[in-house]
Amino acid sequence: MTTRACGFVIFRRMQGVVEYLLLQVSYGEYHWSPPKGHVDPGESDMETALRETKEEAGLLPNDLNIFENVKQELNYEANGKPKIVIYWLAELLNIDKVIQLSCEHQAYKWLPLEEARSIAKYQDMQDTLKKFNDYITKNLL
Numbered sequence: 001m002t003t004r005a006c007g008f009v010i011f012r013r014m015q016g017v018v019e020y021l022l023l024q025v026s027y028g029e030y031h032w033s034p035p036k037g038h039v040d041p042g043e044s045d046m047e048t049a050l051r052e053t054k055e056e057a058g059l060l061p062n063d064l065n066i067f068e069n070v071k072q073e074l075n076y077e078a079n080g081k082p083k084i085v086i087y088w089l090a091e092l093l094n095i096d097k098v099i100q101l102s103c104e105h106q107a108y109k110w111l112p113l114e115e116a117r118s119i120a121k122y123q124d125m126q127d128t129l130k131k132f133n134d135y136i137t138k139n140l141l
């Protein structure tokens, strides 16, 4: 059975520089990823992304401008099971908003594209960040 998870690649514009939010898990390989998590029964993908972003980063829907038509799907194996992860692009509107982590994460960073890609580690996550960055560069700057 395939595991499904959803979240947001969140960016902010900091003095002209686009930065991406990555969270470091507090278990296992201590890997970094955008806020995301498993889809609960009866939840839509977007409801999951919003719930997980609130739980993991303390960000509410009105903190974000969500680009519903800009999304990427990742497919990989996690803990021996196939996993699908859907990310939408979202912009943090108030750049001073404080990130509030849950116990699932031990750190967060706002990083420009290449540094974000570097700590994201996995090729498909790196490609996703690049594709979202291309969209931002072409349409929002």
Ligand SMILES: Nc1ncnc2c1ncn2[C@@H]1O[C@H](COP(=O)(O)OP(=O)(O)OP(=O)(O)OP(=O)(O)OC[C@H]2O[C@@H](n3cnc4c(N)ncnc43)[C@H](O)[C@@H]2O)[C@@H](O)[C@H]1O
Residues within 6 Å of the ligand: 005, 025, 027, 028, 029, 031, 033, 036, 037, 038, 074, 076, 077, 078, 079, 083, 104, 122, 123, 124, 125
């Ligand atoms: N080892 C552990 N010890 C204690 N509690 C744990 C745990 N693993 C999960 N939990 C608990 O499980 C719950 C997770 O719930 P959720 O918060 O709902 O779900 P998630 O972000 O999708 O979880 P996870 O961290 O497992 O996912 P990811 O795909 O990034 O990561 C899953 C695996 O896939 C790998 N991975 C991540 N991105 C990948 C990619 N793009 N390509 C290939 N592998 C990737 C990761 O390195 C990791 O090994 C939490 O309550 C958490 O505390």
